[in-house]
Amino acid sequence: MRTVKELSDLTGISVRTLHYYDEIGLLTPTRKSEAGYRLYDDKALETLQQILFFREFDIPLKEIKSVMENPALDRTQILQMQRKMLVAKKERMERLIAGIDDILKGENRMDFTIFNQTELEEMFQAMIEHMPEEIRQTAINEFGSVEQWKQHYLEVTSSEKMQKNYAKVVEWYGGKEEYLSVLKKPVSKEVAESYNKRIEAIMQMLTAKRDCPVSSF
Numbered sequence: 001m002r003t004v005k006e007l008s009d010l011t012g013i014s015v016r017t018l019h020y021y022d023e024i025g026l027l028t029p030t031r032k033s034e035a036g037y038r039l040y041d042d043k044a045l046e047t048l049q050q051i052l053f054f055r056e057f058d059i060p061l062k063e064i065k066s067v068m069e070n071p072a073l074d075r076t077q078i079l080q081m082q083r084k085m086l087v088a089k090k091e092r093m094e095r096l097i098a099g100i101d102d103i104l105k106g107e108n109r110m111d112f113t114i115f116n117q118t119e120l121e122e123m124f125q126a127m128i129e130h131m132p133e134e135i136r137q138t139a140i141n142e143f144g145s146v147e148q149w150k151q152h153y154l155e156v157t158s159s160e161k162m163q164k165n166y167a168k169v170v171e172w173y174g175g176k177e178e179y180l181s182v183l184k185k186p187v188s189k190e191v192a193e194s195y196n197k198r199i200e201a202i203m204q205m206l207t208a209k210r211d212c213p214v215s216s217f
Contacts, residue, residue: 001030001039011048026065027051053082057089057171084174092167114166114176117154124153126184132196 008015021027022038027048029038040048047068054064067073073081092114099112115123128136128146143149156162173179 001041002045004029004038004040007040007045007048010045011052013048013052021048021051021061024061024065026061026068050078050082053086057085057168059172081174084178085171088171088173088175092171112160112163112167114163114170115157117158119176119180120154120157121150123157123180123183124150127153 002010004015004018007013008018018027018038022029027044030041030044031039033039050068051064054067055061067078067081096112128139128149139149140146143152157166170176170179173182
């Protein structure tokens with residue numbers, strides 16, 4: 001058994017943070033001593049390591065807790081998920097290093113591209129095929145045609161800023177193929193209905209606040 005101080009020294013996580021993880025139910029001590037001190041066994045240490053893996057990708061604690069408590073995921077599945085995420089991050093780091101090497105050689109500028117033109121076109125096609133007809137028609141009317149909408153989409157998603165955002169998303173999903181697979185898979189009717197209800201509720205709340213000053217909370 002390790003005390004919270006020993007666990008802090010071993011992992012570099014502050015005692016206060018470990019106390020907070022206990023408070024929110026993310027990492028509870030294995031047991032407490034007669035004096036009331038938190039004690040952690042090797043299994044708790046492994047759980048903390050898994051939490052730290054997810055934190056490496058800036059995933060919110062609430063989402064980490066949800067994943068860790070998911071009964072459909074066992075220890076092996078969580079580790080496989082984290083491994084994919086780390087491999088994706090490693091590949092991105094290697095691309096950045098290669099870009100810096102090219103600059104040092106005077107050969108090229110840094111390339112932040114994650115998805116190429118063909119992949120972006122596939123993503124656009126998957127998006128318009130799976131979105132509700134009402135939303136799709138609204139977008140077409142806004143841009144004038146599907147082709148003009150597509151051109152706008154490609155311009156935005158090809159930007160360096162958007163490609164950097166994609167890099168983080170790809171890490172979360174564990175790779176480009178995993179992300180594209182989810183993107184191309186249509187959501188179920190139940191999920192779509194739930195999404196529409198949430199959007200409708202948000203719109204109603206915004207409508208109720210339409211007379212409030214824009215600077216108000």
